[in-house]
Amino acid sequence: MYDCVVIGAGVVGAMTARELSKYNLKICIVDKENDVAMGATKANSAIVHAGFDAKEGSLKARLNVQGSKMMEQVAADLGVKYINNGSLVIGFNDEDKKTIAELYERGKNNGVENLEIVDKKRLHEIEPNVSGNAVCALYAPTGSIICPYELTIAAVGNAMDNGAELKLNFPVEKIDVIDGGYEVVSGREKVEARMVINAAGLYSDKIAAMVGDESFTVHPRRGEYILLDKDAGTLVNRTIFRTPSKMGKGILVSPTVDGNLLTGPTSEDMDCYEKGNKDTTAGGFGKIIKEAMENVDGVQFRKTITSFCGLRAVGSTGDFIITSPKQGFVNAAGIESPGLSASPAIAQYIAEMLKEQGYEFEENKDFNPKRAPMHHFREASIEEKNEIIKKDKSFGRIICRCETVTEGEILQAIRTNPKPTDLDGVKRRTRAQMGRCQGGFCMPYIVNLLAKEMNVPVEAVTKCGGKSVVNFSKTKEVGAND
């Protein structure tokens, strides 16, 4: 029997599993997908919010401010890129000015540090490409950017290094209460645990219902994004938000930690049965392009690299739903924005809840908070790189030209927990296939590397698990004997 099973390997599940691995607990993380970070974690704005957005007194506000203060250290420990680039909420008219003043007050009340309202002149001094029509802004120097799936992969990896186990392709179908805990069932497989953390994102209402908790629901809210080439990545230094209005929060323009420019998201509430629908839409593209260009001058959409859609897990209560409906069972549901920012604090909050329920949390003396950064080679000096290449030649061979990723880095990623088993998994860990040619050149090489490392036929290699095979068969076999 495990001490704890964490359902869902998104950023909340991952950070929680890592937090729990600081104690002498036997932990199992389960997820229905072929990799970690496959839900809302994979596709969001990648922002560590300062914390002026959420209503005073809410769990969102408290955990956001707390989490964003913890994030820099967490990122450093996990070897994850984190850039404290600051954020600006820009206003265009008197109504926006009023809202910005409110946000400033709210931020102060929430405990956000160094907030500042800047006038037009100062705004354009610090961000010359912000639209000339903008008249003022709320400047939050503590706003930061991070890569959410990089953080999640690292957190799961670090939890695993500290003893946690990971079971992928494990869609939870049933949870039975058993003597001293729970039995979590997926098909013929089951795991037993004393404690269960429900971090199942969009599906956390379903998981809660499995133990009889129907106190909340979760519905998807579609957010579409367009990602631009690194050529366009230096247009702004800070994350540029539009002042929220009745029309919603608007489209942001932000650099990413990898140097691209991210624009989005749209915001469209969808029905509960559409939890699997991550389609982008022509209307969404139109809205992003129009609004991004209103907010920032010179956004070069002809440098688009890719577009994608994420589904936020919106809870029915308006706040984070972190509750314990039953002894040893904790929901972490409705974790929409600022969930990424809050995740380190959510993890601690959950651990505290369980401690209070009387479970024994004995410190794991061997806990190592550090994980070697996956981008170590990329950022090494030429001399260091040559030392590495001398020991392992594969670091001298470039596979992905656009992002300059070596065979050595790809092999290292394939061999490091949590191990990727598909092309997208390699992409998220190494950036290979993520550049301007989108894998046009390197994908066939990576297919071969994955097949060889996993010891499977080339035809078995998938893009993202399941039936997403890249090749169907060998040539000279199809219809050869027709």
Added chain:
Amino acid sequence: MTDLVIIGGGPAGMSAAVAAYESGIRDILILERDDSLGGILKQCIHNGFGLHKFGEELTGPEYAWKYEQRVHELGIEYKLNTMVLSVSPDKVITATNTEDGIFTVEAKAIILAMGCRERSKGALNIAGSRPAGIFSAGTAQKFVNMEGYMPGKEVVILGSGDIGLIMARRMTLEGAKVKAVCELMPYSGGLARNIEQCLNDFDIPLRLSHTVVQIHGKERLEGVTIAKVDERRQPIAETREFIPCDTLLLSVGLIPENELSLGAGIDLDPVTNGPVVDQDRQTCIEGIYSCGNVLHVHDLVDYVSEEAEIAGKSAAEYISGMSGEKTNITLKTDGKIRYTVPSKITSKKDVKVYFRVADVYRNVKINVLSGGEVIFSKKKPKVAPGEMETVMLKKDMLENVSELSFELEVM
């Protein structure tokens, strides 16, 4: 210090190397990122190469082999599996491979011959999901022709560039069903003969003025919705049509790969996405030349070789300190003609000017004007964006000229 470093060992790089050798340069180094010389020709196993250059019809690998043999015979040095990471304006090249690690080479002259890449799906903003089964045509070509795998059974192709047309035939011959080739424009971007022998031979429909508007399928592609487009290339909702398929191949344009050029501070032409060059294919940095698909996208490798020979010979002359009679002529175009290569003439000599047109035009006169006066004119029954045109300017035509206008007159 190396006399001449050539970045890229494809058809352009090899032709340039051979030409430079034949012009007297011995200290040549080709840096090639792949595991053999030949570049993209290695996967273009179809025939149709070399008619101009060798007077016979060759496949891509055979055309490459002709040059590889020359490179070997002449003893020109090359490094394989070697990726150039940067080029500096003072001609220091940083590269990496498994044997040397990261190393630098200083060169007297450099020829950029890195080729081009395919425009990817991401750049198109097609609505819908992101399943497996969407490939650029060249990626599929690599799987089928080099790796021996079939990436599709039921195929739709978006874009009628030559690679798309060639892959329609290849996939069909290897047992797949190609259901349609959709082309956004009202005309094909590929060669007429490829429409004939790659589509018509196999009854594959070419849907002109059509595009893919939606992608369906969660894990592997399950189908695409296509629609006809209006004159402004906007999809017409009533014409939406679902085609079940497991594979979408994209042949939607080629982009010269000029990241290294940009890093060196070389000016690019916004129309070609390649460096701005003179008649010698010299870029704005003295001693750095550019040729082949990294300069502008060609439809025939024969022209690539021809252009690379100019670059190779010119680089050799530069290294040897030779120079011709100087001039300074700007080449302008009228919009119907999109661009010319070269776009400036700095030395008085015979110059063959290559160009592309913006649309399909019939019964045209190609006029070259100086000071409002036509100094050269030639008639063509038809010109099309997919087919590169040329004009030969004789040395004596360049006397007392400061600007040449290339205009297309529709008769």
Added chain:
Amino acid sequence: MKRALTCIVCPVGCSLEVELDGGKVMSVTGNTCPRGAKYAEAECTAPERTVTSTVRCTDGRILSVKTDRPIPKEKVAECMKIINNAIAPLPVCVGDVIIKDIFGSNVIATKNINAL
């Protein structure tokens, strides 16, 4: 009877018009070289195509091949079946005959592969 064709002999791709009389070619216009006339005549009487494909080598690697001259167009599918079942011995050089004498042509290698 008139028939319109696109010449496939070279990349120019001339639009040809063929005047036919009961299957017999009376005249060809639109061609810009003599090969075009020859192509039109063949296309209207006995059309031919060069086939390019790949065969597996004994060690499973992929060898590109072509028919060394065009074969009757209606035999292309049959030719592919034979190519699909062929195995090329190693090493192999450009021009080596892989399949002898099918439909009046040999299937030859178009690249080199060394024995490992």
